[in-house]
Structure formats: C-alpha cells, structure tokens
Amino acid sequence: MKDLRPIGGRRRWIFVLPLAGLAWLTSGCGVIGGKIASTSDPAGDQARLIWDLFMVPVWWLTVAVFILVTGWLLVNIVRFRRKPGDTRIPPQVHGHPRLEIAWTLIPAVILALIAIPSTRLIFQLNRDPGADTNALRVQVIGHQWWWEFRYPEYGIVTAGDLHLVVDRPVVLTITSQDVIHSFWPPRLAGKVDAVPGRENTMVFTPEEAGVFYGQCAELCGAQHAHMQFRVVVQTQQEFDAWVQKHRQPAPDPAPGTLAATGKELFEGPAGCAGCHSVNPTYDPSTPINKTLMVGPNLAYFAERQTLAAFLPNTVENLHQWIANSEQVKPYSIMAEKWWKIRAQQNQLLTDEQVNAIVEYLRSQQ
Numbered sequence: 210m211k212d213l214r215p216i217g218g219r220r221r222w223i224f225v226l227p228l229a230g231l232a233w234l235t236s237g238c239g240v241i242g243g244k245i246a247s248t249s250d251p252a253g254d255q256a257r258l259i260w261d262l263f264m265v266p267v268w269w270l271t272v273a274v275f276i277l278v279t280g281w282l283l284v285n286i287v288r289f290r291r292k293p294g295d296t297r298i299p300p301q302v303h304g305h306p307r308l309e310i311a312w313t314l315i316p317a318v319i320l321a322l323i324a325i326p327s328t329r330l331i332f333q334l335n336r337d338p339g340a341d342t343n344a345l346r347v348q349v350i351g352h353q354w355w356w357e358f359r360y361p362e363y364g365i366v367t368a369g370d371l372h373l374v375v376d377r378p379v380v381l382t383i384t385s386q387d388v389i390h391s392f393w394p395p396r397l398a399g400k401v402d403a404v405p406g407r408e409n410t411m412v413f414t415p416e417e418a419g420v421f422y423g424q425c426a427e428l429c430g431a432q433h434a435h436m437q438f439r440v441v442v443q444t445q446q447e448f449d450a451w452v453q454k455h456r457q458p459a460p461d462p463a464p465g466t467l468a469a470t471g472k473e474l475f476e477g478p479a480g481c482a483g484c485h486s487v488n489p490t491y492d493p494s495t496p497i498n499k500t501l502m503v504g505p506n507l508a509y510f511a512e513r514q515t516l517a518a519f520l521p522n523t524v525e526n527l528h529q530w531i532a533n534s535e536q537v538k539p540y541s542i543m544a545e546k547w548w549k550i551r552a553q554q555n556q557l558l559t560d561e562q563v564n565a566i567v568e569y570l571r572s573q574q
Contacts, residue, residue, distance in 0.1 A: 245422040246395045252421060252442075253397035255334055255413035262330055266322055274319065334399070337380060337412060344378040344412075347371065348497045351383075351390035351403035353429060354436035354541060355505055355518040361493040365455045368505030369513045371440045374448045375418045381411040384497055391427030394440050400426045408497065415442040420514060431540040435519040455489040459508040462572050471569025474562055480547065481566070487573065503542060511574035517541070524567060532563045 251257035289299070302308060338344045348359040349371070359366045371394075373379050383392050385403040393400040398413040425436035443451065462468030475481040489508035491501055513522050517538050520526040530537050534548040551557050558566070 246424065248395050251396060252417040252419070253394075253413045253415050255398040255411075256396055257416070258330060258334065259399055262326060266326065270319060270322060334412065335410060337410070338378045342378060344380050345374060346380045346382070347373075349381050349383040349392055349403065350497065351385040351387075351392065351425065351429075351436075353387050354425070354432040354538075356392070356423075356425075356436070356438045357501075357505065359491065359493075359495075359497070360452075363452050363456065364490045364493045365452065366489065366491045366501060366506050367455070367508070367513075369438055369515055369518060371423070371438060372448060372451055373415050373440060373442050374445050375415050375442050377445065378412065378414045382497060383409045383411060386498075386500060388429050389427055390425045390429050390436065392423070393426040394421055394423040394438075396421050397440060397442075402427060406498070415440075418442050418444060432538055435517070435538060437515065437519045439514040441514070455509060457489075459487045459489060459573055462569060466568075467565050468568040468572040471565035471567070474558075474566055475569055479558060479562065479566060480551075484542070484547070503546075507570060507573065509573050510570045511572065517543075524571065527567050527570060528563055531566055532558065532560070 248256060248260060251260050346360075346362060348361060350357040350359070355368060356371075357366065357368050358371050381392070381401070383401050383403045384407060385405045387405065389405070390403040391400050392403055392411065397415055398411055401409050401411045403409070419442055421440040421442065423438040423440055425433055427433075429436065462472055475485075475487075484502060484504035485507045486502045487506070487508045487510075489506065495501065510516075511522070516522045516527055517530050520530065520537070526537075530543075534541065534544040535552075538544060548557075
C-alpha cells in the first residue's frame with residue numbers, strides 16, 4: 210500500500226519554497242515598465258501623481274505591514290510550536306479587550322494614512338485650470354465600441370485618435386451615447402466613467418510627446434476589449450498644423466482613379482455615407498449629447514493609428530474589415546446593421562468594389 214504518511218518537515222519546505230518564489234515572481238509580471246498599458250511609466254502629470262501616491266504611502270505601508278505581520282507570524286510559529294509529547298492547551302485569550310482594541314485601531318490608522326492623501330489628490334486632479342489658461346478642451350463621447358473626439362474650440366471632430374499638445378493642460382468632458390464606458394489612458398491619467406446623460410471631467414497635462422495607448426475600462430458589451438484608442442501627443446507647432454489641415458475639406462480623389470470609383474461607391478451603392486461622414490468639421494454649438502453620425506467620422510482616415518477601434522490601420526486590415534465585418538468585430542453596428550443586412554440580401558461587395566473603397570479611404574490623408 211502506498212505510504213500516506215505526511216511529508217516530513219524538511220521535505221515539505223522543498224516543495225513550499227519554490228512555489229512561493231514562483232508566485233512572488235509571476236505576481237509582478239507586466240507591472241513594472243515598458244508595457245503599453247503600464248501605469249508605472251507615467252507620461253502625464255495625473256498618472257505621475259497617482260503613481261507617486263501608490264509608491265508613498267501605499268507601497269511602503271504595504272511593505273511595513275507585510276514585514277510586521279509575516280515576522281510576527283514566523284516568531285510565533287517557531288517560539289510557540291508544539292513540542293513532542295506536549296499535550297497542554299495554550300492560554301485562551303478570546304475576548305481580550307486590549308487585543309481587540311489594537312487590531313481594530315491599527316487597520317483604521319493604516320486606512321486613514323492612505324485615505325487622507327488619496328482624498329486630497331482626488332480634489333487636486335479634478336480642479337479645472339480655469340478659463341484664463343490655454344487649456345485645450347475636448348469632448349469625449351463613448352459609443353459601442355469606439356471613441357469620438359470633438360474640439361469645440363476649432364470645430365473639428367474625429368475618432369480613434371485623440372490629438373493633444375505636450376506640456377499643455379487638457380480638459381476632457383466625457384460622456385456616452387449608449388451604455389456606461391470608462392475612459393482610461395494609463396500612462397497619461399487615471400480612469401473616468403463615460404455615463405449617458407452625465408458629463409464627467411478629466412484634467413491632466415501630457416509631459417511627453419508620442420503615441421499612447423488607451424482603453425475602455427468598463428465592461429460595456431461583447432466588444433469591450435476592442436474599444437481602444439490612441440492619444441497622439443504633439444508639439445504645439447505639430448498640433449497647429451494638424452488643426453489647420455482638419456479645418457479644410459477632406460481631399461477629393463483625382464477623376465478616373467480607383468479612389469474616385471471608391472468615393473462613388475462610398476456615397477452611393479455601398480451605403481457607407483448613411484453612417485459615416487468624411488467632413489472633418491462640425492457646428493461647435495452642437496450639444497455633446499447630440500449624435501453627429503451613427504459611425505465614426507472618416508475624414509483624413511489614413512493618418513489614424515487604428516481602424517475599427519483596435520486593428521492597426523493597414524490596407525490588409527481595412528480590406529478585411531469592409532469585406533467581412535462580422536468576422537473581424539461581431540456585434541458591432543457595422544457588422545449588424547450593414548454587413549449582415551447586405552449578406553441576407555445577397556448584396557455583399559465584390560473584391561473589386563472593396564479595393565476601390567479601400568483606395569478611397571487610404572487617399573484621405
């Protein structure tokens with residue numbers, strides 16, 4: 210019969226210590242530095258303040274509590290372990306007033322040490338820089354499943370890419386057109402919910418130029434994981450050039466080209482213009498809760514980092530997205546209200562038609 214006796218003390222540690230070490234190593238994977246969604250490499254003042262709050266006092270309080278609790282536990286395990294042949298019952302301290310007061314007050318003090326600076330920081334982060342500053346003000350509208358960005362100061366509307374200026378404060382007014390979303394650019398700032406019928410605010414200053422990853426952080430439906438965006442942080446000169454460009458009408462393709470054929474399909478038989486606009490401007494007096502178009506604005510589409518809110522903006526991905534939206538992003542409006550209907554009516558676009566529309570959209574730059 211197999212020996213079912215418990216493993217001896219030394220042999221037990223042979224298994225416990227490697228497992229504990231493995232757990233310790235894997236618990237930190239992907240947390241520190243370098244990842245697109247890492248909060249430990251802040252590139253904005255809000256993200257930096259949140260990270261600093263985590264490191265002091267949260268991190269060091271956690272380390273202190275871990276050392277004290279683990280050390281006290283090990284001391285008691287070693288000092289008060291049962292000796293061979295010892296059958297005595299240890300002293301019972303149930304209902305000991307001093308112990309109960311101590312283990313009630315100590316956690317309360319720890320929580321207070323965390324809550325006080327956290328509350329102070331919450332109010333600091335939500336402070337509007339004021340109308341007399343040069344803060345850039347942008348309206349952010351969440352949709353299932355993409356992000357719309359409006360610049361009332363310039364009358365510009367775009368989607369997918371949020372353009373900001375390095376070292377210039379930004380005030381985002383955030384809402385939703387359908388369900389609750391959560392706007393989160395991890396290296397630049399924290400999370401703010403996008404709630405239908407409510408306007409929430411996020412204030413921060415980008416401290417580095419570059420392209421930064423963003424993600425919806427609130428479960429909002431089947432394609433929640435594919436509700437991404439990019440934040441393009443530019444110099445003031447680059448941003449001014451981008452604004453000047455987007456204040457101009459989107460370019461028309463040369464007559465007789467494949468792109469011109471694509472434009473005709475886009476505005477006519479393909480039905481794309483029923484949901485999408487290629488006009489980069491809008492009336493800035495339009496309320497934030499009023500829908501401009503069903504789908505994202507596609508003006509200057511070719512300059513964007515992504516398409517369908519998550520795919521790299523390449524010719525191959527764009528062709529696949531138009532030809533088979535249901536496979537690329539099921540349950541999206543494009544898949545449900547355009548691709549499926551055309552499939553049921555046996556009116557899906559041919560490869561030549563898709564190529565023409567792709568060429569037209571790629572000419573929008």
